[in-house]
Amino acid sequence: MxxxxxxxxxxxxxxxxxxxxxxxxxxxxxxxxxxxxxxxxxxxxxxxxxxxxxxxxxxxxxxxxxxxxxxxxxxxxxxxxxGWLARDDERVAESERLITANDIEFKPCLDRYKYSDRFPEQSMECYRAQAEVFLTVLEAKLQSSRYLLSERPMLADMAIFPFIRQFAKVDQAWFEESPYPSLRAWLTGLLALPLFTGVMDKYVQWQPDDPVVIF
Ligand SMILES: N[C@@H](CCC(=O)N[C@@H](CS)C(=O)NCC(=O)O)C(=O)O
CATH class of the missing domain: 3.40.30.10 (Glutaredoxin)
Structure with a gap:
């Protein structure tokens, strides 16, 4: 129903x-x-x-x-x-730490980098360098395992990569040359998942009288 x-x-x-x-x-x-x-x-x-x-x-x-x-x-x-949800306490805690760092620390830097013209106090490069603190953390993780917490994607990967996608798109050429090869490979793999491409379908703006759209 x-x-x-x-x-x-x-x-x-x-x-x-x-x-x-x-x-x-x-x-x-x-x-x-x-x-x-x-x-x-x-x-x-x-x-x-x-x-x-x-x-x-x-x-x-x-x-x-x-x-x-x-x-x-x-x-x-x-x-x-x-199996995106971790079962062991250590992984649950690490997942929470990474997602919190993404949402609380990285996201504001990403916004300033992306819209640096709206934040003239500092340069775009400066905001990017602030965002790179988190990229460095992710790169270190991804050098020791294929995904952030294991050899397969879990909640933290899925909660974080849409933001790294946005970061990469601000200056794609810079990102391609940046010292984060494992992060790039991780992002490329996740963007190629049918799961991701499948959730990026386009829909027109909803109006109250529209027929129901099931997702
Ligand atoms: N903490 C919220 C943040 C959601 C959020 O900020 N979404 C943005 C769009 S990416 C938004 O709706 N902004 C409101 C606006 O621009 O008016 C969550 O995780 O869902």
């Missing part, structure tokens, strides 16, 4: 929404997708979430999740066939 599907507010290019879509797809939980245009947010999104950011998952009337990582965890708790 369509009525029972959670409703998912998404924005194609948003790295937070991408990681939520990756987990939803991996878990095979079906949702009703509503594509949002950030410059023209639907009123219902503001009512659902005080932050009015995407992604938002409405699991039930009284159960709204407006944090992408929480959406990932919710989806994987329903079903985790690829």
């Amino acid at each position: 369509l009525m029972n599907h959670p409703v998912f507010y998404s924005f194609r290019r948003c790295p937070y929404a991408i990681r939520a879509r990756l987990a939803l797809r991996a878990s095979a939980v079906q949702v009703v997708l509503r594509e949002v245009v950030l410059a023209d947010k639907p009123e219902v999104l503001r009512q659902l979430s005080a932050s009015a950011t995407v992604p938002v998952l409405v699991v039930a009337e009284n159960h709204v999740i407006d944090e992408s990582l929480e959406i990932m965890l919710w989806a994987l708790q329903q079903s985790d066939p690829a």
Whole structure:
């Protein structure tokens, strides 16, 4: 029954929404997708979430999740066939550390690097160097294992790579020559996954009277 599907507010290019879509797809939980245009947010999104950011998952009337990582965890708790969730405490802690570093430390540097014209206090190169602190951490991890926590992709890889994708795209030529070969190979491999290309399909902006789109 369509009525029972959670409703998912998404924005194609948003790295937070991408990681939520990756987990939803991996878990095979079906949702009703509503594509949002950030410059023209639907009123219902503001009512659902005080932050009015995407992604938002409405699991039930009284159960709204407006944090992408929480959406990932919710989806994987329903079903985790690829084993993205770590079972041992050490890996769980390391995964949390990496994702927190991505979200709290790296993301603000990425924004300043990407939109350096909006942050004239420092140069683009300076913001990039600040972002590279995290790239160096990832590179060291990826030199000892194929993915961040093991030889196969797990939650941390999926939660972080949409942001590294965005970083790489700011100055692709610089990234290709940068001293992060393992990071590049990791990113290239993840971008080539059918799972990733499958969550990047384009949808038109949702309007309240539109027919339901199942994702
Ligand atoms: N902590 C949130 C952050 C989500 C977020 O900031 N999304 C951006 C788009 S990438 C957004 O909706 N920004 C609101 C706006 O631009 O008005 C999460 O993890 O879901």
